[in-house]
Amino acid sequence: MIKPAVRVPCSIWRSDSAxxxxxxGKRAIPEETAIAFTFNTASYAVMMATPQDLEDFAVGFALTEGIVAxxxxxxxxxxxxxxxxxxxxVWLKAKDAAEFLGRRRKIAGPTGCGLCGVESLNEAMRPPPAVGQGQVLTPDEIMTAVASLAAHQELNRxxxxxxxxxxxxxxxxLIAVREDVGRHNALDKLAGACVRGGGNAAHGIVVLTSRVSIEMIQKSAMIGAPLVVAVSAPTALAVRMAEACGMTLAAIARKDGFEVFTHPHRIAGASKSDVA
Known part of the structure; x- marks a missing residue:
């Protein structure tokens, strides 16, 4: 199997006061590989991704894209x-394969890897399912979740x-961590890892190292995550989507705190009036 990282030669320039x-020198860099998804021989999408945790990727992608329930x-x-x-x-069981192939025949043209399997604006803007109540967590717990991620980012280190x-x-x-050159891919891999490991996204926090776009909210909602925390900022559309599906979205998480954009009731001490 292709390795997830390779070492390549480079020239290193350094400057100091003297x-x-x-x-x-040499530098370790991540591998990026074309990953093609087929479902019962039907081509669906090609993603550029890091070639590791691929079974998690397959299962998670199928779930977050709504290919299977x-x-x-x-x-x-x-x-x-x-x-x-x-x-x-990916081989689906007979009943599920028939349903998927029936939907697949309705797609007019080839897929792209920006929004996989999406052929219309309505599909791209599909409302995600409403998330459950989840738990009320303290700010300290959220900060602990964010801080715990760095030590397990082996490929990024x-x-x-x-x-x-x-x-x-x-x-x-921290139950599971997955890494990838693509932020969507990392989330898909995490979704697969949680499902395959018997985890339940409704019981905790999805933590992201990336910015939060609409697809990250849609994918998180598909696995029932009521609380998403990111170290970077969300887009305006992601905030509207999180608001619509009932998800608590906290972002710009740093060592000194974070900002809550939607549904603050799951964070102890926060209130609706605290959210701009």
């Missing part, structure tokens, strides 16, 4: 390495070039 130097619909996943990339062959998505529960701490 001198300027150029030396030969439950991981129980998936029979097997085959990982097939080819000269030009990797194919994830090596390359400084990938995103991470993690799931944290008050009783168990």
């Amino acid at each position: 001198s300027q130097t150029m030396t030969a 439950s991981s129980d619909a998936i029979d097997t996943v085959e990982i097939v390495e080819e000269d030009t990339g990797i194919e994830l062959r 090596e390359t400084r070039a990938v995103h991470a998505a993690g799931f944290w529960e008050p009783a168990r701490g």
